[in-house]
Amino acid sequence: MEPIDAPAGRQQRRKPTIRDVAAASGVSRGTVSRVINGGHWVSPEAREKVDKAIETTGYYANTHARSLATGRSDSVAFLLTEPQHLLFADPTFALLLRGAAEALAARRKTLVLLVAGTPEERENVSHFVGAGHVDGVLLISSHEKDPLLDSLIAAGVPTVACGVPLGHQDDVITVSIDEVGSARTAARHLAGLGRERIAMIAGPEDTPGGRFRVVGFQEELGERFDADRVERGDYSHESGAAAMAALLARDPDIDAVFAASDRMAAGAIATLRAAGRSVPDDVAVVGFDDSGLAASVDPPLTTMHQPFDEISAEMVRLLLDAIAGKDPASVTLPASLVTRASA
């Protein structure tokens, strides 16, 4: 029972292989393969015949076979190492993912989503990546000293991280924004508005954003910096609200706040409103990220714009370079102030 001509509908005819194309164009499989892979060392006539045969047969290369033969997979992992709920609640993650998906699709690479939250997942991911099922990894994690990162490095898997994982400054390629500089910009903006008692809601100390934005903030404020006016959150709305409450309790006369994420800024605004302060009149607020959230908060947030599209595009570019054997240098991108109503 030849399935080739099975009654229509049920079993679709066997997919055309490189043999079929070779037969249809009267050349050998080797030549077809050469045409597919750039057409070098192939005569124009042969190339044309093959192209036509590919067209008529509807041939499409089998990636598994190709991967088996070449050792490449033409796919890249987008690896999340935070507990899932944290990352997926963060709008910036979607932005990064979108950019990466776009950039990879343009280069005809496949994006495999990997989540390494639980220890078990980490173990599986480590195996999966170590086994070479992907050519490289886009690492989305900013926390300090990630053992998973260590294992990736040890396994020699090309990796590009987003943000500079603390403790890995030198042994991994990274794409990050100028944390210190952008924090300075935010602080300068607030100071330029004539605000005197400027507070900050920072991120976790074990993340680069949490650490270096405080540094920039302090640098810019100089003498006027007051460590009592710095609280830390975990980038979430609730933590921003809580931090703002703590700040207010300590100094009711605060007239400006720089939050290290838009979500914390939104939380802070909620607390301020509840405390009877108006934004931006009583207290000016600057956020960070310029995620989708920023424009829809009331009042719309003045915030530091992170160029997520560029970040992800750069990550992809560097990763593909690394996979190709080049040794690309890390990249730092600037963030820019977007002025809306909150400050």
Place this chain on the structure above:
Amino acid sequence: MEPIDAPAGRQQRRKPTIRDVAAASGVSRGTVSRVINGGHWVSPEAREKVDKAIETTGYYANTHARSLATGRSDSVAFLLTEPQHLLFADPTFALLLRGAAEALAARRKTLVLLVAGTPEERENVSHFVGAGHVDGVLLISSHEKDPLLDSLIAAGVPTVACGVPLGHQDDVITVSIDEVGSARTAARHLAGLGRERIAMIAGPEDTPGGRFRVVGFQEELGERFDADRVERGDYSHESGAAAMAALLARDPDIDAVFAASDRMAAGAIATLRAAGRSVPDDVAVVGFDDSGLAASVDPPLTTMHQPFDEISAEMVRLLLDAIAGKDPASVTLPASLVTRASA
């Protein structure tokens, strides 16, 4: 120059293959393969020897080779068919993605992210999926008559859609919530609060959510339903704000609004606040989705909770069943009201 014992560091030793395991355990490759795939038809002693050899060699199966031999890929596509900016701005997408990633990882399947926004991307995706590079597709798209869906169906690729794509009720497996019922629940809640002039901000007419939630809303309100108090948005914040403004212009005395997404509800609240109405005192607002946003809006949203975890888990379950050749039936899940401060 045997690379096997290359100087440490540079070239990591060749990965162990099934041959190495076979050699190490003194059985044939076939037997090793059988052990790996469930261990049927293998004696306990052989199995033990093989297991031990796998352990000591650090063997890990090559998925490409396996896929080539079996014709399966053990991977599934998470396919987005909306223009990217829409989907990635939507917090519900991240929730769905998270659930799918989790459920798939638990079944040891790989999640491949595919975006089919532009015509070119659609073409590529169609090829990619049609070529059998994934075993099935989780389709995230609710718009009417998607030609991509047609091509998937035509190609015979197992597909599970989220929501009931209009015009495809019968030819594709779906997981959806009870749109009509949940809209009724929302409307009933508002009516139960004693509100009399209840408006609705609906979604696009070519999405099931956009169509059937209005149906439920109307059914529940019965006589009191007034078509003039229905506006449509596209689920975004801005569209919600605009719709609310239109509604208010038409009837300033509206005392309740049911929005078909949390984002539109948040937009509506912004408009209401700007118009001097208080929420929920002057106008009660009910949203839809219970996305992360809901709790952080001011006031926190009363909303219809979509069980995203269940939805994605069911999608995965049905898809894997379909891939396994079963013929699973579509599923409809209930949404439940979550009461917070806005209504």
Place this chain on the structure above:
DNA sequence: ATGCGGAATGCAAGCGGTTACAATTAGGTC
């Protein structure tokens, strides 16, 4: 003893490509 059925295992033919190498051909050069 002989024959039989089933469990366990080995054997080897693919799966669909890539690519090193050999073979063939054409174009010059002396």
Place this chain on the structure above:
DNA sequence: GACCTAATTGTAACCGCTTGCATTCCGCAT
């Protein structure tokens, strides 16, 4: 016309794993 080079193409050996089939080895009923 012999000889060399370079361009093109064919050949076939893998890549690592699965699986149908043949084979071997049992225990046990005839």
